[in-house]
Amino acid sequence: MESSGNGTEAPAYGQCHPTFNDDFKCDIIFWIRCAVAILSMLACTFVVFIILIFKKYKFLHQRLILYLSIAAFFQSLGYAVSDYRIAFQGRNGGEGFCIFVGIWTLFFDWFSFLWVCCITFNIFWNAVFGKRTEKFEKFYFVVCIGVPAILCCLPFIENSYGPSGLWCWIKSSSFDERSDTVKVFIPGVILQFVLFYGPLWIISVILLIVLISIACLTRHRRNKYQGVCNHQVDAQKKLWEEDIRPLVLFPWIYLVILLFPLMNRLRLAFGFFDPDSPANFWFWFSHAFMLTLHGTLYALVFACDKTTRSRITYHQIKAALLQRTMRRRKIKEYPLVSSTEVGGSLSSIVVSDDLTEDGINGTSGSYKLYLGSH
Template sequence: MYQLISTLFFSFVCASELSFISFNDSSNHTLAWNISCDIVGFFLTIAVNSKFFVTFWLTFHLFAFAVFSKDLRRLEPLYILTSFGIPLLFAWIPFVNNLYGIAGAWCWIKNWDCNKKLPLGFTEQYLFLYIPGLLLLFLDLLMIIITVSVLMYQSYCSSSKAQEECDPLLQRQVEKQKKAFKEILPLILYPIIFIILFLPSAIHRIYGVIEPGDTRFFLFVLHASTGSSWGLFVGIAIAIHICVLKCCRIPLQLNTQNEPSGANNNQTNNDPVYTTETIASTNARTYYAPRESEVSLLFADTGPQ
């Protein structure tokens, strides 16, 4: 849910940026336009960093669950606090030196003022976005590779072992792992989509640093279109995720419907899962219930001679 909220918030801010696109100097605009541009740049700093943190925590949560079998849902308040709280701590800093405004063609932290280079603007751009963003993206990519590799390896090893030993309990464990793999794998799509859609923005910004006076229109259009369409792609990923979950539940429901519904008293005993090994492992105790004929014979033997 937080992934969706952060994505929609970022897409809304990027869509708002489109109305402020301008290649002219900010001195040619009205005061209200400049103030609005500063506010949009402020929210853009919050939105993009919140997206970075939410994606990182989602990837970390899946990584801990898949690799170390740790359920970290109790850390959800920490996820929320850091994802939306940390960006608020530094997003206001560019207001101190009036660095929010037209940065290139849209509103963000300014690094040029007319023909004057602003070193502080470059520094804040890297401190507030590029360095932490690229670091979090690298960690996301690393954890995604490890998570998918571990899940595939566990599924392969468990299925091979179950086929060799033909153990019903092990086969059930394999089915559980396959189901968990099918449920976790769609969640990996969210950080992957984020990484793919952020690449045009990163390439455009890096190119702008290398060639400050040269602006490639193709990179600009690609940057603007991918930034505002994050919500669309995440919505598609959520729809795919829901379809996958429903497809995973359908075979389970079909299996339960095909099972015989007759009330057989010996059904539990005929189940091959309940073997002598499983009964011994549960420390179960058996009690002998004598038959009615044996009870009558017992009383006949102990009666008066």
């Protein structure tokens, strides 16, 4: 037991009170969250690596996957470093890093979600209008960077960054030093739903309607044009295979993942909370586990693509790496020291002193002699 501020005895709660009264539960959730976040970071690194070495970034739909993977990498990095001990250092005045992690998390949560929105818009434009969307790429960047930057500034109005359950974000509780108690921070709870969960789920419902409409439209077109051969139908089939099909699962993954943190935050907002109940632990566990799993799921969907899967072999990756690291072939022409006439023309030596770009099995230092006129 510890003495509280008014001289009465208070229970000796752990560092993660009031979320749990037992720090061991916090440790389990933190290490699960950290491990899954690191796994997602590795998975995102794999996606970026494959896209770069095989030059898949030449196509817009692959660049969108690249941007989403980079966003998910930094999102997972914020999850990995946000320890609940750091989150509760604010009670002792050491909340600077917690505020930084809160800003980082809010920015990259929105950054990642907006790339999902751009992917959905890209699918919609391709499927409904049958047109490519390269002209929108700059607009995608403006939205995905500008909107999170603005939203991250708003919590400073109420000084709302800080502990939010087991990690740093928009704080949901505040510590009253006079009564030595933790109270619900109403402005922070409101901001969580106004700046994140509210618009996120309104947009998510719109995305869900759009995705279902695209699926219905695509099925209708397939049934309508089944067995029909003309240029327009062939072009639509090619557009589906190249630009739509590789992207269609990414928005669905994000929507399913969002269900778990939303249920947990709604439960807390309506007061259904008992630190010692098993349900409280499993709500937080599912929240932490699913929210950090997105990068891994993106990589699995990316690797399941037929074209990508056929290239993810040891020999293909090795050949691509060698091709990217070797210098391009250079043909150099040198005049002979002595002016020897060959058929009335001055002979010359053409030396190839570099390996060709695709000459993976070539031998360094090989030379070829050609005779030709100047």
